Amino acid sequence: MIQAIVFYLFASVVVASALMVILARNPVHSVLWLILAFFNAAGLFLVIGAEFIAMILVIVYVGAVAVLFLFVVMMLDVDFTAMRSGFTRYLPFGLLLGLVLAVELVTVGFFWQFGDLAVQARAAPAPGPTLSNTQAIGTILYTDYIFVFQMAGMILLTAMVGAIVLTLRHRPGVKRQSVAAQNARTPANAVSMKKPAVGVGVDTGAGVQRVPDEGGVR
Amino acid sequence: MTEFFQTYLGEGFGWFVAHIILILLIALPVMLIMALSTWMDRKVWAAMQMRRGPNVVGPIGILQPFADGLKLFLKETIVPSGANKGVFFIAPMITFVLALVAWAVIPFDAGWVLADINVGLLFIFAVSSLGVYGIVMSGWASNSKYPFLGGLRSAAQMVSYEVSIGFVIITVVLYASSFNLTDIVESQRGNMFGVLNGNLFNPLLFPMAIVFLISALAETNRPPFDLPEAEAELVAGYQVEYSSMTFALFFLGEYMNILLMCALASILFLGGYLPPFNWEPLYMVPGIIWLFLKVVFMFFVFAWVKATVPRYRYDQLMRLGWKVFLPLSLFWVVLVSGWLVFTGHYAAPVAAPSTVEGSGA
Numbered sequence: 001m002i003q004a005i006v007f008y009l010f011a012s013v014v015v016a017s018a019l020m021v022i023l024a025r026n027p028v029h030s031v032l033w034l035i036l037a038f039f040n041a042a043g044l045f046l047v048i049g050a051e052f053i054a055m056i057l058v059i060v061y062v063g064a065v066a067v068l069f070l071f072v073v074m075m076l077d078v079d080f081t082a083m084r085s086g087f088t089r090y091l092p093f094g095l096l097l098g099l100v101l102a103v104e105l106v107t108v109g110f111f112w113q114f115g116d117l118a119v120q121a122r123a124a125p126a127p128g129p130t131l132s133n134t135q136a137i138g139t140i141l142y143t144d145y146i147f148v149f150q151m152a153g154m155i156l157l158t159a160m161v162g163a164i165v166l167t168l169r170h171r172p173g174v175k176r177q178s179v180a181a182q183n184a185r186t187p188a189n190a191v192s193m194k195k196p197a198v199g200v201g202v203d204t205g206a207g208v209q210r211v212p213d214e215g216g217v218r
Numbered sequence: 219m220t221e222f223f224q225t226y227l228g229e230g231f232g233w234f235v236a237h238i239i240l241i242l243l244i245a246l247p248v249m250l251i252m253a254l255s256t257w258m259d260r261k262v263w264a265a266m267q268m269r270r271g272p273n274v275v276g277p278i279g280i281l282q283p284f285a286d287g288l289k290l291f292l293k294e295t296i297v298p299s300g301a302n303k304g305v306f307f308i309a310p311m312i313t314f315v316l317a318l319v320a321w322a323v324i325p326f327d328a329g330w331v332l333a334d335i336n337v338g339l340l341f342i343f344a345v346s347s348l349g350v351y352g353i354v355m356s357g358w359a360s361n362s363k364y365p366f367l368g369g370l371r372s373a374a375q376m377v378s379y380e381v382s383i384g385f386v387i388i389t390v391v392l393y394a395s396s397f398n399l400t401d402i403v404e405s406q407r408g409n410m411f412g413v414l415n416g417n418l419f420n421p422l423l424f425p426m427a428i429v430f431l432i433s434a435l436a437e438t439n440r441p442p443f444d445l446p447e448a449e450a451e452l453v454a455g456y457q458v459e460y461s462s463m464t465f466a467l468f469f470l471g472e473y474m475n476i477l478l479m480c481a482l483a484s485i486l487f488l489g490g491y492l493p494p495f496n497w498e499p500l501y502m503v504p505g506i507i508w509l510f511l512k513v514v515f516m517f518f519v520f521a522w523v524k525a526t527v528p529r530y531r532y533d534q535l536m537r538l539g540w541k542v543f544l545p546l547s548l549f550w551v552v553l554v555s556g557w558l559v560f561t562g563h564y565a566a567p568v569a570a571p572s573t574v575e576g577s578g579a
Contacts, residue, residue, distance in 0.1 A: 002230070028358060032305065035351070055340035059384075063347025064377060067354065071373050074358050074366075132336045134397060177533070 003047060010043040027073050035066045052133045240332050244321050252473050253283040255517055259473075262521035290469075293462040298360060301459065305359035310464045313352030313471035320345040320478050325400045327491045327505035338399040339387055342482060343380075346437060349475060350376040353439075353446060353456050356468070360459040368455025371532065372439060372446035378539035379436040379443075385547035386430045389554045390417060390486045395564070403490035415496050416489035422557060426550055427487040429543055431519070434479040436539065438472065440520055442527040443535055450529075480516035481509070488512045 017040065020033040038061045045054035131139070141149055194202045223239075224232030257272060257280055264271025272279030297306060323338035325331040335341060350373055357369015391397060394405035410419045417423040436443040447455035457468055484490055490512075491505030530538070558564065 026302075028302075029305075032355070051335060051337050052340070055337050055344050058344040059340065059347055063344060063350070063380065067350055067373055067377055070351075070354055070358075071370065074354070075370070132396075134337060179537075 007044065007047050010040045010047065013037075013040040014044065027076070028070070031066065031070045031073050034069070035062055038062045038066060050133060052137060237332070241322075244326075244332055245318055248318070248321055248474065248477070249470070252470060252477055253287065254280070255473055255477060256283045256286075256469075258514075258517065259521045259524075262518060263525045266522070266525035287466065290462055290466040295462040295464060296459075298362060298459050300361040302359040302361065305355050306459075307464065309352050309356035309359060310460065310467035310471070312355065313349065314467040314474075316345050316349050316352065317471040317474035317478060321481075323399055324478075324481050324485070325403060325490060326509055328400070328404075330491075330506065331400060334398070334400060337397045339391065339397045339402065342399075342478070343384065343387060346383075346475070346478070347376075347380050349437075349471075352468070352471065356460065357456040360456070362459055364452045364454075364458045365456045368446040368448075368452050368458075371452075372456065375439070375443065375445060375535060375539075376437055378536060379433045379543070382429055382539065382543035382547045383433045383437060385544075385551050386426045386433065387486070388551050389423060389426050389547075392551070392554050392558055393417065393420075393423070393563075399485055399490070403485055403492060406489045407492055408496035413496055415492040415494060416487060418487040418489075422554055423487065426547065427483075429547055429550075430483060430486065432538075433543065434483060435520065435523060436535070438475045438479050440476060441524040442530050444529065445532055445535060448529060476520055477513065477517065480513045480520065483516050484509060484512035488516075 014037050017033045017036040021030045021037065024030045024033055038057065042054040042057045042062070045051075045057060196202045223236040226232065227235055260282070261271045261279070263269075272282035275281040275285045297303065320342050322333045323331060323335060323341050325334075331338075333341075353372040353376075354369045357365040357367075357372070360366070390402060393409075394402040396402060396405070406415050406417055408415060409417070418427050435441075439446050445455075446452075447457060452458075457465060460468060488494070489508075491509045493500035493503065493508050
């Protein structure tokens with residue numbers, strides 16, 4: 001009974017916060033509600049005993065992806081009125097999209113319940129008494145599905161390299177720090193020792209008030 | 219203890235009562251130690267700067283944290299008129315609660331752990347990766363420039379250093395073959411020729427211990443990586459608009475996170491509750507004392523770094539995280555796993571997990 005209560009708790013919070021994602025007026029609030037939805041989805045994974053996937057969901061989606069979402073949305077200057085104005089124009093398309101998704105969900109649920117899937121295929125498979133979930137995922141991912149796994153990795157790598165190539169610009173005139181050059185400086189080439197006579201001083205130009213010229217920067 | 223309560227109060231309710239008591243048994247000492255750690259922090263800096271530090275309230279100033287807490291408690295809570303009220307108040311609570319929650323999986327001694335789950339290390343990693351939200355949300359909700367800059371800085375910084383912490387954790391997990399923190403500690407028992415306990419003494423893992431220490435400093439926003447609250451440029455960063463108890467919650471959460479990182483470093487590299495030498499008489503000392511000593515030592519290192527190292531510039535911070543630590547730790551994962559396969563570490567069949575988390579059914 002506890003499991004059912006916990007399931008309905010997490011599930012209702014997921015649905016409610018997913019609703020709030022699209023109903024919230026403030027985009028930052030939307031992202032925060034989305035994070036709550038992610039978090040409770042991880043709770044649902046815990047309820048069916050998939051603790052590894054739950055933790056990975058929190059680490060990857062909540063801890064990294066959603067932070068970047070929040071980061072970007074916080075820095076955007078969103079105009080609320082402009083967002084509202086397109087509402088009626090996009091409403092039919094949005095309704096159509098929602099309808100398609102709803103039909104698909106119902107179809108999946110129907111076949112899950114009445115299709116000829118074996119009963120044991122529906123239940124979460126137990127990894128066996130000697131393996132934890134983490135080890136079970138590892139043994140199947142790195143043996144049977146190694147090719148698919150590596151393909152996914154390569155695709156992600158390509159996407160990452162592509163994003164960097166698209167956004168990388170070498171702007172001229174930017175002063176970059178050269179750590180090697182800085183570390184290579186020694187007192188011999190960075191400091192000069194002077195022994196001025198009393199009342200004479202050393203003219204380094206540092207203490208002289210210069211008239212600011214056009215360039216401004218020395 | 220759970221059985222004791224279950225015999226008298228029924229299975230479900232007895233479990234509940236027993237765990238409430240266990241949670242209090244962990245949370246209250248942790249908060250007490252956290253309060254004393256602020257005092258120790260100040261004493262260490264003072265000693266390094268040849269000052270006396272807090273010395274008025276109580277003997278050698280040991281009651282200073284409680285006086286500070288009382289002062290903060292009695293102050294007025296000020297909310298900026300432009301602040302986003304809900305998020306403004308949720309942010310410090312998130313910081314505080316997350317800092318407290320992670321202690322559930324820390325093994326204080328053999329078997330002394332509230333939740334002995336088999337993904338304990340991932341749990342801590344997940345909780346610490348959530349810690350960034352407290353700071354980002356406070357920075358945004360304050361509706362003010364310095365907090366916003368501090369929040370953005372901290373988001374980028376914590377995400378960057380989490381990556382290298384993740385790889386460091388993987389190298390340790392490769393040795394222990396488990397995410398369970400108790401298993402990780404036990405895997406260090408006499409791991410260096412049966413003499414020393416601790417991954418720190420393993421030459422292959424020693425560089426990763428250093429990377430972990432530096433990343434932990436960055437992850438907890440401690441100097442030299444305290445860019446989110448750099449007082450010279452951002453006043454106090456994300457904490458600018460907070461006063462009274464909301465500020466206190468941030469302060470407590472920050473120190474509790476530092477203690478957590480100290481405990482994690484002790485567990486991953488210093489052998490947790492094991493004595494440093496695998497010598498029978500040393501096991502007479504309770505494991506919790508060893509863990510406490512190691513945490514205090516790590517905390518001393520944190521304070522030591524704060525007192526001696528100047529603050530990084532932001533681009534240097536990012537360069538260190540992405541261009542030095544990420545390739546290094548990634549290479550080290552390959553190196554360690556290669557070494558372990560080469561030396562036949564996994565020749566033995568995969569050990570049965572010491573605990574299998576129930577599905578709650």
